[in-house]
Amino acid sequence: MTDLLTRPASRRPPVEDRLNRRGSLEAREPGRPRRSLVVALVLACVTLMTLDHVDGGTAVDPLRRLVGEVYGPAESGVDAAVRPVVAVPHWLRSLHDLAGRIDDLQSENDQLRSQLATSDYDRNRLQEYDDLTATAESIGYALVPARVVGIGPAQSFSRTVTIDAGSRAGLKPDMTVVNGAGLVGRILRVTSTTATVLLVVDADSTVGARVGRSMKVGFLHGRGDLGQQARLDLELVDQTYVPAKGESVVTWGSQDGAPYVSGVPVGRVESVYSSLRETTQRAVIEPFVDFSALDLVGVVVPSGTTSDRSVIEADGRLR
Amino acid sequence: MSPLFPVPRLVAALAAVSVALVLQASLFSHLTVQGVVPDLVLLVVVATGLVHGSEVGLVLGFGAGLLLDLAPPADHYAGRWALALMAVGYVAGRLGSSGHPRVSQWLPVAAAASFVGTSVFALTGLVLRDPAVGVGELLRVETVAVALDVALALVVVPLTMRLFAKVEPHRVLAFTPRKRVERAPRAQATLTRGPRDA
Numbered sequence: 001m002t003d004l005l006t007r008p009a010s011r012r013p014p015v016e017d018r019l020n021r022r023g024s025l026e027a028r029e030p031g032r033p034r035r036s037l038v039v040a041l042v043l044a045c046v047t048l049m050t051l052d053h054v055d056g057g058t059a060v061d062p063l064r065r066l067v068g069e070v071y072g073p074a075e076s077g078v079d080a081a082v083r084p085v086v087a088v089p090h091w092l093r094s095l096h097d098l099a100g101r102i103d104d105l106q107s108e109n110d111q112l113r114s115q116l117a118t119s120d121y122d123r124n125r126l127q128e129y130d131d132l133t134a135t136a137e138s139i140g141y142a143l144v145p146a147r148v149v150g151i152g153p154a155q156s157f158s159r160t161v162t163i164d165a166g167s168r169a170g171l172k173p174d175m176t177v178v179n180g181a182g183l184v185g186r187i188l189r190v191t192s193t194t195a196t197v198l199l200v201v202d203a204d205s206t207v208g209a210r211v212g213r214s215m216k217v218g219f220l221h222g223r224g225d226l227g228q229q230a231r232l233d234l235e236l237v238d239q240t241y242v243p244a245k246g247e248s249v250v251t252w253g254s255q256d257g258a259p260y261v262s263g264v265p266v267g268r269v270e271s272v273y274s275s276l277r278e279t280t281q282r283a284v285i286e287p288f289v290d291f292s293a294l295d296l297v298g299v300v301v302p303s304g305t306t307s308d309r310s311v312i313e314a315d316g317r318l319r
Numbered sequence: 320m321s322p323l324f325p326v327p328r329l330v331a332a333l334a335a336v337s338v339a340l341v342l343q344a345s346l347f348s349h350l351t352v353q354g355v356v357p358d359l360v361l362l363v364v365v366a367t368g369l370v371h372g373s374e375v376g377l378v379l380g381f382g383a384g385l386l387l388d389l390a391p392p393a394d395h396y397a398g399r400w401a402l403a404l405m406a407v408g409y410v411a412g413r414l415g416s417s418g419h420p421r422v423s424q425w426l427p428v429a430a431a432a433s434f435v436g437t438s439v440f441a442l443t444g445l446v447l448r449d450p451a452v453g454v455g456e457l458l459r460v461e462t463v464a465v466a467l468d469v470a471l472a473l474v475v476v477p478l479t480m481r482l483f484a485k486v487e488p489h490r491v492l493a494f495t496p497r498k499r500v501e502r503a504p505r506a507q508a509t510l511t512r513g514p515r516d517a
Contacts, residue, residue: 030455034374038409045401049396051441052398053447066389067389071344075345
């Protein structure tokens with residue numbers, strides 16, 4: 001504005017018209033800035049930049065503060081209003097993520113929980129497999145591994161269990177069933193996929209046995225009890241022999257290994273009773289096997305038996 | 320001589336710039352593309368230049384740029400955006416004065432003005448070593464910024480032009496009278512077509 005006043009009237013007529021190159025009078029194109037205005041504003045910008053450049057911008061700071069006082073609250077207000085809206089896609093995204101993660105964690109949790117619940121079981125089963133393998137090695141027979149899937153009811157008074165291997169696994173009646181600890185029983189009958197095992201603790205079970213150290217033979221009878229108090233009674237053929245406490249008892253064995261193969265540990269002598277009246281003595285045998293917690297068992301099969309599952313060979317390898 | 324900014328226009332311009340500034344600082348900072356925020360203030364200045372010519376655009380560009388330089392998130396040397404938006408307003412006014420503000424015509428103008436503005440800002444930054452970034456980074460950011468500005472221009476420029484037309488409904492665009500006199504038949508057709516900014 002100032003240059004308008006200071007300039008001579010001839011150069012800048014009050015009507016804002018001026019002469020063009022062809023010498024004719026022409027109105028200044030409306031809206032076109034005067035050069036002086038441009039220069040002034042550019043200079044203002046440069047001044048501002050210079051002011052801000054020197055001295056760390058202390059000269060501009062009050063201006064910044066002034067503008068900030070006005071626009072800062074507006075910005076924060078809009079931001080506060082806008083943030084929830086802007087965050088919606090993020091929420092949706094993260095909600096989706098979180099839902100997925102919850103699912104993942106849930107399943108992982110379940111898995112871990114079931115692992116936790118079965119870890120002891122698994123460890124025991126692994127131990128049992130190891131033991132079974134060791135048994136196969138130590139007793140020198142091939143074993144078909146099987147698991148106890150059912151235990152006969154106590155009111156039947158017959159101590160039997162069902163295992164999940166049958167004729168397809170190469171099982172036949174009168175096969176010896178062992179586990180990692182020792183003798184379990186013998187197979188009574190088989191189906192194609194299961195077999196019924198008579199436990200040695202059954203009252204009807206009779207097993208030919210041999211006292212390990214002296215090789216004296218006798219017969220083991222079950223009492224029908226399961227659990228910790230399950231005991232076997234050993235009736236020795238030689239009435240004069242008194243087995244020592246703690247002596248281990250193994251199976252005597254029968255012809256062709258049926259129903260019991262020889263040399264399978266059964267238990268150890270817990271106590272000896274002699275009945276003068278009957279002129280016999282009875283040894284109480286504590287079985288090695290915990291019949292109340294049977295799980296993995298092995299069925300002694302002839303080496304080379306074709307089976308629908310792996311067979312633990314006598315040398316401990318799987319076939 | 321009519322004032323550059325009659326009161327309604329001043330109020331409208333101030334409101335538009337303020338809203339753009341606040342939105343740019345708070346809303347669009349959430350919607351960045353590679354960290355680049357669309358220059359809403361620049362687009363308001365473009366619209367002003369298109370509607371009211373290069374002089375008004377120049378002055379408003381200076382004022383809006385000054386606000387942009389001083390408003391809270393800014394930490395660069397004050398005056399950089401002022402200079403850049405001056406150029407934007409001027410360019411928009413000059414280029415816009417040669418045609419009718421239809422989308423096909425003002426959109427290239429907006430793109431050019433955006434390019435000029437971001438370039439001037441970047442160049443001043445280079446000269447002043449204000450942000451110590453390389454030219455490659457500047458070019459990348461500038462490309463993204465121009466693309467964003469063009470996209471946002473489709474919304475911001477018509478809105479701002481409509482705002483200016485609303486506060487000064489009787490006013491014809493600054494650059495139109497001479498065209499009408501020069502090309503009467505086409506001007507007639509233009510007149511019957513209705514408001515320009517529609």
